[in-house]
Amino acid sequence: MMSSIRERPPDPAAAVSVRGLRVRRGGREVLRDVAFDVPRGSVVGLLGPSGCGKTTLMRAVVGVQIVQGGTVTVLGRPAGSRELRRTVGYATQSPAVYADLTVQENLRYFASVLGAPRGDVARVVDEVGLGPHRDQVVATLSGGQRSRASLAVALLGRPELLVLDEPTVGLDPVLRQELWELFHELAAQGVTLLVSSHVMDEAGRCERLLLMREGQILADGTPDALRARTGADDLEEVFLRLIAGHEEVGSR
Amino acid sequence: MSVTVTLATTRRILGQLRHDHRTVGLIVGVPSLLMILLRYVFDEPALFDRVGPLLLGVFPFVIMFVVTSVGTLRERAGGTLERLMTTPLGKPDLLLGYALAFGLVALVQVGVVLAISLTWLDLDLAGPVALLVVAALLNALLGVALGLFASAFARTEFQAVQLLPAFVLPQALLCGLFVPRPEMAGWLEAISNVLPLSYAVEAMREVAREPEPTGTLVRDLVVIAACALLALALGAATLRRRTP
Numbered sequence: 001m002m003s004s005i006r007e008r009p010p011d012p013a014a015a016v017s018v019r020g021l022r023v024r025r026g027g028r029e030v031l032r033d034v035a036f037d038v039p040r041g042s043v044v045g046l047l048g049p050s051g052c053g054k055t056t057l058m059r060a061v062v063g064v065q066i067v068q069g070g071t072v073t074v075l076g077r078p079a080g081s082r083e084l085r086r087t088v089g090y091a092t093q094s095p096a097v098y099a100d101l102t103v104q105e106n107l108r109y110f111a112s113v114l115g116a117p118r119g120d121v122a123r124v125v126d127e128v129g130l131g132p133h134r135d136q137v138v139a140t141l142s143g144g145q146r147s148r149a150s151l152a153v154a155l156l157g158r159p160e161l162l163v164l165d166e167p168t169v170g171l172d173p174v175l176r177q178e179l180w181e182l183f184h185e186l187a188a189q190g191v192t193l194l195v196s197s198h199v200m201d202e203a204g205r206c207e208r209l210l211l212m213r214e215g216q217i218l219a220d221g222t223p224d225a226l227r228a229r230t231g232a233d234d235l236e237e238v239f240l241r242l243i244a245g246h247e248e249v250g251s252r
Numbered sequence: 253m254s255v256t257v258t259l260a261t262t263r264r265i266l267g268q269l270r271h272d273h274r275t276v277g278l279i280v281g282v283p284s285l286l287m288i289l290l291r292y293v294f295d296e297p298a299l300f301d302r303v304g305p306l307l308l309g310v311f312p313f314v315i316m317f318v319v320t321s322v323g324t325l326r327e328r329a330g331g332t333l334e335r336l337m338t339t340p341l342g343k344p345d346l347l348l349g350y351a352l353a354f355g356l357v358a359l360v361q362v363g364v365v366l367a368i369s370l371t372w373l374d375l376d377l378a379g380p381v382a383l384l385v386v387a388a389l390l391n392a393l394l395g396v397a398l399g400l401f402a403s404a405f406a407r408t409e410f411q412a413v414q415l416l417p418a419f420v421l422p423q424a425l426l427c428g429l430f431v432p433r434p435e436m437a438g439w440l441e442a443i444s445n446v447l448p449l450s451y452a453v454e455a456m457r458e459v460a461r462e463p464e465p466t467g468t469l470v471r472d473l474v475v476i477a478a479c480a481l482l483a484l485a486l487g488a489a490t491l492r493r494r495t496p
Binding site: 025062063064065066080082085086088090092094095096097098099100101105109110112113114115137153 | 256257260261263264267268271272330331332334335336337338339340341493494495496
C-alpha cells in the first residue's frame, strides 16, 4: 500500500500531491522520499513528534523550501507557482504578524497585499474569535491570541488550500474546539486543510492522517482505517504500533 | 509591481512607527541635538557654516541605514518576510514601500533639523534650501537602500547593529568630513572615490558654498541616486521566495 503511492504519478486533481520529496537542512536529510496525496475539501492532519520534519514538509507545500528532489504539486501546479500565491494560505508555527501593529492594522495590510475584499478583515477577525481584541497591538496579546491573529491572516481572501502549522498550540480547550469546528466548516465549503500537530488527541478530529517520523511518512489513511490496521483503539497506541511495525520491517 | 501594494506597505511601515513614538523622537531629536551641540561646542559661526551642512547630509544617511537594516532584519527573523513571499507581493513593492516610508520620515527629520539650523543656529547657506533638501533626501534613500542590502548579512539584531560601524564608519572617515579628500594618500582617495557617502558630503558642500547649482553638484546627485538604485537592486536579490 505504501509502495504503490510512490509509483503512481502525481494526482493533478488532488489539492496536494507529493512524490519522492527529499529535503536537506543543515547537512541533515530532513525529508526522505516522502509521497502522499491530500484530497480536495478534506481536513488532513500531519502528526508526528517535534523535529520529525512536519514544518519542512509544510514549507515545501507552500513553496518556500528549497528541495533536493521530488515533485510537490499543489492544486494542479508546482508548489510556489505565481498562480498559487492567492489560493494558498499559510500560518507558520510562530505567529508571523507585525507585533507593533494592531490586529486590524495587520489584517488590513495583508488584505491589500492579497487583494482580498475589504469585508474580509471583519470576517476573519470573527472567525478566529478576536473581535474584542481587534484594536489591540499584537505585542500585548497572549501567545494563543497572537497565533490566532496569524491564523486570521491565512484565512484572508478565502484560499483554496490552508496550510496551518500547529495552529492550536497553547489554546484553551473551548477555543481549540471552536477552531476545529471552523476547520470542518471550511472543508465543507470545499477548502482543503493541511494541519500539523504533535498532540495525538487532535488526530481524531481529522478526516485523514499522515503520521510522520524521522522524515518519513509512516502511515496515511483515515483514523478508522489506521485503527483497523493496527488493532488499537487509541490513536497514540496506533502510532506506537506503527512505529514498532516499521522498525521491524526496517531491521529485517 | 503594484502601486496599491507599494502604498499599502508604506502605510504599514508608517503605522508601525506611529505606535513607536520613541523611535520617531530619536530619529528627529538626535540629529537636532547634535546640530545644536556642534554649533555651541565650537562656538565659531564660520566653522559651523562649513561643517553643519555636511552633517545634514550624513545624519539622514546614517539614521535611515540603522532603522532600515534593523527593521528588515526583524521582518526576516519574525517570519513576516517569509509570509509576504508566499503572497502576490512583488519584491519591488516591498523595497519601494520601505524607501517611500523612510523617505517621508527623512523629510520630516531634515525639515526639523534644517529649520532649527537656519533660524536658531544661524546657519548661513549660500545655495537654495530646496536643493539641500533634495540632496539630504537622496542621502536618506541611499541609507535605506544600503540598510536593506546590509540586513541580508545579519542573522541577529546584535549583528545588525554591528553593520553600522562596518558599512558606515569607513565611509564617514573617508568621505571628506574629517580630512579633505584631495589631501588623503592616493590609495585612500581612490577608495573614497568609489564610496557613495563621499559624493553625498560633496553635494552638501556644493549647496552650502555655491549660490547656483554647479555641474559637480548635479554629478554628485546623479551618483548618489545611481548608488541608491544599485543598492536597492542588490537588496532585491537578497529577498528570496525559497530559502534552505
